[in-house]
Every structure is written in C-alpha cells, then in structure tokens.
Amino acid sequence: MTGGPEQAILVVHVRGLDGMCAGCRAWWSRLAPYPCWQVDWATSRQARASVARFLEGVR
Ligand SMILES: [Zn+2]
Secondary structure (H helix, E strand, O other), X not given: OOOOHHHHHHHHOOEOOOOEEHHHHHHHOOOOEXXXXXXXXHHHHHHXXXXXXXXXXXX
16 A cells, blocks of 8 residues: 555655755754654554555455
C-alpha cells in the first residue's frame, strides 16, 4: 500500500545537501539533522505495515 501519510512524509523529508532535512526546512524553516523524527516515525510505521501484510499473507 502506498500513498499514506508515511509516504507523503518520506517524499518531502529528504536529505539536503548539507545533511539536514530538506522537508523540515521547507515546511517549518527548521533545521533538523536527517533523518529527522518524522522520517523515523514514517519508516517505523511502514515497517509495521509491511509486517502486518506479511502476517496476513497479502502482498
Ligand atoms: Zn524532516
């Protein structure tokens, strides 16, 4: 499954040239080292979702 809020976050919160999160700077003018906590949240959500799909036998 794609297109959830996790996907939207991962698209925006990418590593900038200086190693900081480009999404945090663009959205909030805030400097955060990449990966920021939103990326951590989104990746952990995606990991849980893929495990759930695996357990359900659905790909
Ligand atoms: Zn960010």
